[in-house]
Amino acid sequence: xxxxxxxxxxxxxxxxxxxxxxxxxxxxxxxxxxxxxxxxxxxxxxxxxxxxxxxxxxxxxxxxxxxxxxxxxxxxxxxxxxxxxxxxxxxxxxxxxxxxxxxxxxxxxxxxxxxxxxxxxxxxxxxxxxxxxxxxxxxxxxxxxxxxxxxxxxxxxxxxxxxxxxxxxxxxxxxxxxxxxxxxxxxxxxxxxxxxxxxxxxxxxxxxxxxxxxxxxxxxxxxxxxxxxxxxxxxxxxxxxxxxxxxxxxxxxxxxxxxxxxxxxxxxxxxxxxxxxxxxxxxxxxxxxxxxxxxxxxxxxxxxxxxxxxxxxxxxxxxxxxxxxxxxxxxxxxxxxxxxxxxxxxxxxxxxxxxxxxxxxxxxxxxxxxxxxxxxxxxxxxxxxx
Amino acid sequence: xxxxxxxxxxxxxxxxxxxxxxxxxxxxxxxxxxxxxxxxxxxxxxxxxxxxxxxxxxxxxxxxxxxxxxxxxxxxxxxxxxxxxxxxxxxxxxxxxxxxxxxxxxxxxxxxxxxxxxxxxxxxxxxxxxxxxxxxxxxxxxxxxxxxxxxxxxxxxxxxxxxxxxxxxxxxxxxxxxxxxxxxxxxxxxxxxxxxxxxxxxxxxxxxxxxxxxxxxxxxxxxxxxxxxxxxxxxxxxxxxxxxxxxxxxxxxxxxxxxxxxxxxxxxxxxxxxxxxxxxxxxxxxxxxxxxxxxxxxxxxxxxxxxxxxxxxxxxxxxxxxxxxxxxxxxxxxxxxxxxxxxxxxxxxxxxxxxxxxxxxx
Numbered sequence: 001x002x003x004x005x006x007x008x009x010x011x012x013x014x015x016x017x018x019x020x021x022x023x024x025x026x027x028x029x030x031x032x033x034x035x036x037x038x039x040x041x042x043x044x045x046x047x048x049x050x051x052x053x054x055x056x057x058x059x060x061x062x063x064x065x066x067x068x069x070x071x072x073x074x075x076x077x078x079x080x081x082x083x084x085x086x087x088x089x090x091x092x093x094x095x096x097x098x099x100x101x102x103x104x105x106x107x108x109x110x111x112x113x114x115x116x117x118x119x120x121x122x123x124x125x126x127x128x129x130x131x132x133x134x135x136x137x138x139x140x141x142x143x144x145x146x147x148x149x150x151x152x153x154x155x156x157x158x159x160x161x162x163x164x165x166x167x168x169x170x171x172x173x174x175x176x177x178x179x180x181x182x183x184x185x186x187x188x189x190x191x192x193x194x195x196x197x198x199x200x201x202x203x204x205x206x207x208x209x210x211x212x213x214x215x216x217x218x219x220x221x222x223x224x225x226x227x228x229x230x231x232x233x234x235x236x237x238x239x240x241x242x243x244x245x246x247x248x249x250x251x252x253x254x255x256x257x258x259x260x261x262x263x264x265x266x267x268x269x270x271x272x273x274x275x276x277x278x279x280x281x282x283x284x285x286x287x288x289x290x291x292x293x294x295x296x297x298x299x300x301x302x303x304x305x306x307x308x309x310x311x312x313x314x315x316x317x318x319x320x321x322x323x324x325x326x327x328x329x330x331x332x333x334x335x336x337x338x339x340x341x342x343x344x345x346x347x348x349x350x351x352x353x354x355x356x357x358x359x360x361x362x363x364x365x366x367x368x369x370x371x372x373x374x375x376x377x378x379x380x381x382x383x384x385x386x
Numbered sequence: 387x388x389x390x391x392x393x394x395x396x397x398x399x400x401x402x403x404x405x406x407x408x409x410x411x412x413x414x415x416x417x418x419x420x421x422x423x424x425x426x427x428x429x430x431x432x433x434x435x436x437x438x439x440x441x442x443x444x445x446x447x448x449x450x451x452x453x454x455x456x457x458x459x460x461x462x463x464x465x466x467x468x469x470x471x472x473x474x475x476x477x478x479x480x481x482x483x484x485x486x487x488x489x490x491x492x493x494x495x496x497x498x499x500x501x502x503x504x505x506x507x508x509x510x511x512x513x514x515x516x517x518x519x520x521x522x523x524x525x526x527x528x529x530x531x532x533x534x535x536x537x538x539x540x541x542x543x544x545x546x547x548x549x550x551x552x553x554x555x556x557x558x559x560x561x562x563x564x565x566x567x568x569x570x571x572x573x574x575x576x577x578x579x580x581x582x583x584x585x586x587x588x589x590x591x592x593x594x595x596x597x598x599x600x601x602x603x604x605x606x607x608x609x610x611x612x613x614x615x616x617x618x619x620x621x622x623x624x625x626x627x628x629x630x631x632x633x634x635x636x637x638x639x640x641x642x643x644x645x646x647x648x649x650x651x652x653x654x655x656x657x658x659x660x661x662x663x664x665x666x667x668x669x670x671x672x673x674x675x676x677x678x679x680x681x682x683x684x685x686x687x688x689x690x691x692x693x694x695x696x697x698x699x700x701x702x703x704x705x706x707x708x709x710x711x712x713x714x715x716x717x718x719x720x721x722x723x724x725x726x727x728x729x730x731x732x733x734x735x736x737x738x739x740x741x742x743x744x745x746x747x748x
Contacts, residue, residue, distance in 0.1 A: 004599070004603075005599065005602075005633065005636055005637045005640055006640075007637070007640055007641045007644055007645075009389070009450075009644055009645060009648040011648075011748055012748060017747075020746065084746060088742050088746075263742075266741070267738045267739075267741060267742065268738070270733060270734060270737070270738040270741055271737075271738035273734060274734065275734055275735055275737065276734065276735075277730065277731070277734050279727055281730065281734070282726070282727045282730035282731045282734060283723055283726040283727045283730055284726075284730065285726075285729075285730035285733050285734060286673065286677065286725065286726030286727060286728065286729035286730030286731075286733070287677055287681075287722070287726045287730075289670075289674070289729055289730065289733050289741065289745070290642075290673060290674035290677035290678045290725075290726065290729060291674075291678060292745060293642075293670055293671070293674040293678075293745055294638050294641060294642040294645075294674055294675075294678040295638070296745060296746075297641050297642060297645040298637065298638060298641040301641060301645075314633070315637060318633060318634050318637045318638075321630070321634055322634045322637075322638055373627070375630075376626065376627040376630035376631070377623075377626065377627075377630075379630035379633050379634070380626035380627070380629060380630050382633075383602075383606050383629055383630070383633055384606065384610075385606065385609070385610075385620045385621075385625075385626050385629060386621075386626060
């Protein structure tokens with residue numbers, strides 16, 4: 001067996017919990033001012049430009065980044081606490097969330113000084129939106145099948161091809177895209193892909209909306225027709241993008257968003273079952289809360305281990321697998337437990353609305369950002385099985 | 387922030403491998419032998435007295451260390467009364483009593499089952515006492531007629547033991563106290579019963595998490611060796627995904643039990659009655675661990691059996707040492723259902739808006 005599963009016991013520091021209280025107060029003010037409604041089950045992918053700017057002004061975007069790029073040089077655990085609070089409140093942070101979680105760290109690691117100086121401070125101010133160009137019509141879970149081609153030209157690259165299911169492409173300022181720069185080799189099918197920074201305002205990009213089954217427009221199709229990308233925008237080593245997934249991936253997979261996306265449904269379930277649920281309701285709530293707590297302890301532990309410089313890749317993948325799978329079981333479970341709540345005696349309209357929303361949103365949770373099947377393959381590799 | 391002593395962990399792991407290896411321990415000198423030798427080694431190394439303070443003749447290893455020892459013991463599906471002796475020693479030490487050598491077991495987690503009569507004798511009964519017939523002494527937690535809690539040490543030989551086994555064949559005996567005079571007695575804090583239940587629940591959660599880790603390690607090894615359709619079955623995606631799920635159940639069990647153990651190690655002795663936010667926190671940790679680890683035990687045992695096929699269903703193969711214990715240990719110190727009703731009732735009473743502050747307090 002390649003490695004044993006291990007979780008450090010990590011407790012949040014008093015300063016992190018003080019920060020939590022600060023974020024809660026901020027959110028309470030925003031909710032009171034009518035910026036958003038936490039009980040509406042709105043997706044965190046919703047944009048709110050003014051809110052993102054105000055969050056940036058508080059120093060809550062790019063919290064762990066160096067100060068010289070606008071960051072706060074705070075710990076992963078402090079960022080963890082802030083992410084939790086925004087997620088639980090259902091705050092519309094779609095404008096900056098992707099840039100904060102993964103694009104910014106990617107640029108920090110592989111971007112030129114000029115790019116970092118220019119873009120990172122804008123992200124931390126909540127003014128800059130990123131999308132991720134991974135999937136294509138012929139390449140989903142099998143990322144290494146990506147066919148969108150970047151061909152060398154004078155001073156840079158010409159890109160032709162199509163990305164699809166790209167969240168927020170129509171609002172993004174930049175994309176970090178995975179393009180084919182060489183054919184794959186016989187020895188290594190992962191070879192030949194490179195990550196690029198793409199300015200979404202550049203000529204040669206056509207973005208078309210794709211409506212999801214709940215009627216929302218969160219993702220798009222993006223067609224590149226002879227898009228020019230300057231040399232400087234190639235991130236990391238040419239042809240070797242597959243090597244660039246390191247501990248950041250564990251962080252991305254294990255964050256609180258992986259089990260809190262539909263937490264609002266649990267809160268509304270507790271509300272609708274009332275102060276004295278029957279034994280069935282009580283047991284149902286107890287098991288769900290135990291699950292939420294256990295997932296959270298895993299997630300906090302992974303954040304703490306990353307902060308300590310460890311690479312809990314296996315543990316991080318497990319958090320996403322268990323967290324997203326659990327979130328998917330939550331809507332049918334909540335529906336069962338609330339089945340006998342009498343609409344005449346109890347106002348269950350909010351519960352019913354968020355149940356519908358969560359039911360419709362649930363299928364994507366185990367697909368986006370790495371399907372359950374891909375994750376289980378990664379876990380199996382961690383176990384030494386492949 | 388991991389506060390277990392790495393030297394103690396290494397020592398325990400090595401000792402258990404030497405004296406209680408599931409693969410070899412059933413062979414050799416007969417069924418009773420390895421247990422006697424294992425117990426001698428555990429006692430000789432001081433591991434059985436981990437929860438007795440040094441001042442009272444124990445190793446004073448600390449609460450977190452004791453739970454880690456139990457996790458490792460679960461990893462070899464150990465079925466000698468180690469957890470029971472640790473818990474009983476903790477109970478005696480907490481009540482200010484001297485802890486004797488030998489095997490001990492706690493009895494009377496239910497407040498009303500055993501009474502102390504005016505003449506200083508115990509009467510009543512305790513059900514499902516683990517390993518009662520195998521231990522030297524019982525540590526009884528009960529209530530006087532006045533309602534005051536007490537801890538009493540009694541010789542097992544002075545009690546009537548009605549043998550009952552759980553589904554793993556471990557003793558869960560009924561003990562009848564028919565005018566038994568304790569060899570030591572002390573008044574206990576009113577909340578000790580709740581504390582014992584919490585310590586016992588987390589002890590079993592740790593044992594189950596360890597047993598799941600043992601199942602995972604064995605299952606990974608097995609699918610690498612077993613060949614079908616001309617290749618090791620671990621090369622099949624269906625098997626890989628099954629083991630990934632087993633790894634998930636193992637991981638969440640280790641995380642939940644470890645976190646609860648850490649919370650109990652942190653909790654001041656008086657936390658359970660202090661009326662502060664810590665009560666919520668410790669209760670959430672303990673209840674969640676017992677619930678979620680119990681669920682993981684069932685899910686994990688099913689996966690391990692499925693990947694082992696028919697051989698895992700045989701007496702000869704050691705797999706059942708793990709799976710039977712996983713099923714059985716779920717019932718000790720409160721089942722998943724019992725803890726879930728308690729936790730759910732508490733959460734409902736506090737209300738929807740108090741749930742997230744409760745969960746995020748640590």
